[in-house]
Amino acid sequence: MKRLLAAALVIVVSSIMCAQAQTYPSKPVSIIVPFAAGGPSDAIARILVEGMRSSLGQPLIIESVVGAGGSIGTGRVARSAPDGYTLGIGNWGTHVANGAIYSLQFDLLKDFTPVAPLPIEPLMIAVKKAVPASNLIELIAWLKANPNKVSSGTSGVGGPSHVAGLLFEKETGTQFQLVPYRGAGPAMQDLVAGQVDMMIVASSMALPQMRNGNIKIFAIAAKARSPLSPDIPTVDEAGLPSFYVSVWSGLWAPKDTPREIIAKLNAAVRQALADPAVRKRYADLALELPPDDQQTPEALGVLQKAEIEKWWPIIKAANIKAQ
Numbered sequence: 001m002k003r004l005l006a007a008a009l010v011i012v013v014s015s016i017m018c019a020q021a022q023t024y025p026s027k028p029v030s031i032i033v034p035f036a037a038g039g040p041s042d043a044i045a046r047i048l049v050e051g052m053r054s055s056l057g058q059p060l061i062i063e064s065v066v067g068a069g070g071s072i073g074t075g076r077v078a079r080s081a082p083d084g085y086t087l088g089i090g091n092w093g094t095h096v097a098n099g100a101i102y103s104l105q106f107d108l109l110k111d112f113t114p115v116a117p118l119p120i121e122p123l124m125i126a127v128k129k130a131v132p133a134s135n136l137i138e139l140i141a142w143l144k145a146n147p148n149k150v151s152s153g154t155s156g157v158g159g160p161s162h163v164a165g166l167l168f169e170k171e172t173g174t175q176f177q178l179v180p181y182r183g184a185g186p187a188m189q190d191l192v193a194g195q196v197d198m199m200i201v202a203s204s205m206a207l208p209q210m211r212n213g214n215i216k217i218f219a220i221a222a223k224a225r226s227p228l229s230p231d232i233p234t235v236d237e238a239g240l241p242s243f244y245v246s247v248w249s250g251l252w253a254p255k256d257t258p259r260e261i262i263a264k265l266n267a268a269v270r271q272a273l274a275d276p277a278v279r280k281r282y283a284d285l286a287l288e289l290p291p292d293d294q295q296t297p298e299a300l301g302v303l304q305k306a307e308i309e310k311w312w313p314i315i316k317a318a319n320i321k322a323q
Contacts, residue, residue: 024084024261028059032252034073037064040204040285044118045089045279051106051272056264069158069322070094071102076222082254084094084261089113091249092160096307097203100315101158102322108308113257114300116269118249119287120217122222124206124232127198128191134273136218136238139198143174150176153187153196160319161187164200164221164245166318171243191215203229203246204286221245226288250300262297270295 031049035041042064049060050217065073070093073295078086083314090112099108125136133139154162157180165178179196191199192214199206200221205230209215219238222225235243251269253262272278273289282289290299 011260018128022260024264025056025058025103027085029056029084030061030086032065032073032077032086034065034067034070034088034094036092038267040121040202040247041089041091041249043285044105044282044287045277048089048118048187048251048272051151051278052268054194055268055271064181066100069098071104073080074098075104075106077252077254078256081082082113082256082258084253085259085267086114086254087265088252089249090252091308092247093158095250095252095304097158097160097163097310097315099308100312101320109305111255112252113255114140114297114304115251115253115262115265116295117290117300117303118251118269118273119285120246120248120281120287121202121204122220122226122244122246122286123160123200123237124203124217124221125168125198125200125219126191126206126210126217128194128196128215129213130194131197131216133218134216135233136233136240139218140172140174140188140239143172143176147175147222150198151179152176153191153199153201154178154180155184155187156180156182158315158322159184160202160247161200162320163315163318166314167245168200168240168243170314171240188251191319197227200245202286207286225289226286228283235263250304251301266295266297 010088031045035243045062063248065076072092074088074090077086080086095108133142148262154165162178169175187199188201188205190196192209203226205285206217210217217232219235220232221235221243223244225234241293
């Protein structure tokens with residue numbers, strides 16, 4: 001009798017979830033951005049939701065939930081009902097680095113369901129104008145000749161530019177001073193002013209300064225040249241093979257969200273990313289879109305897992321802790 005009741009309950013619950021998925025969405029959807037309004041993640045989210053509204057037929061409301069490097073907002077998504085009405089924008093920091101820096105109350109791989117990868121921003125190897133090098137090979141030689149005498153600005157402890165600097169040291173056999181700032185903006189200001197010597201920084205910040213003649217860029221840390229800066233060589237071409245570093249973003253739902261809902265959300269994201277107006281707005285921010293065949297939930301899951309395996313050992317070996 002108990003087995004029959006249990007089986008009946010499973011059938012009822014499954015029927016309810018199936019019905020919900022078929023009518024989804026029937027009310028507004030909240031998208032949590034775990035950073036302050038006006039920042040890069042907020043901009044990515046606002047462009048995205050404008051493109052998703054027409055296909056979903058419901059308002060998408062952005063909520064900024066800040067704190068602990070994005071972990072507070074990300075945690076709220078993890079604890080939300082798996083009904084597709086609370087989603088979260090995340091990035092390399094929230095869904096990779098934070099797992100090695102913070103003692104999280106959720107599991108980055110087990111407590112979320114990937115929906116779709118979002119725009120990617122490769123980092124670039126930039127130096128102040130006075131650095132006596134004209135390419136990446138010469139920069140590495142100069143660093144080796146001046147151990148611990150060169151300074152590299154970072155956006156803060158545990159940020160992409162900080163961790164990229166650690167990897168750069170490891171891959172090139174160099175040592176330099178990593179100088180943390182309260183954000184990439186102030187660090188870039190000091191690079192332009194010549195107060196720090198180099199920086200591994202997002203392309204959206206580096207390219208305008210290079211075009212104004214304020215800094216030099218030796219390579220983009222990606223497999224392919226950027227269509228926004230086709231004259232800048234890749235790290236493979238410049239002499240540092242496979243030094244790939246980017247700040248990528250993604251859309252996640254809580255674990256156990258029905259597959260039918262994930263499929264609807266993924267289709268809405270893909271439709272938005274195919275919109276020429278959306279693509280142009282991202283391009284204006286120096287953001288690149290994932291290839292069409294990589295815009296799947298599975299691709300986002302594979303990317304996140306691979307990045308965790310790559311970066312956690314580097315972060316933990318450097319004993320980077322939240323500040």
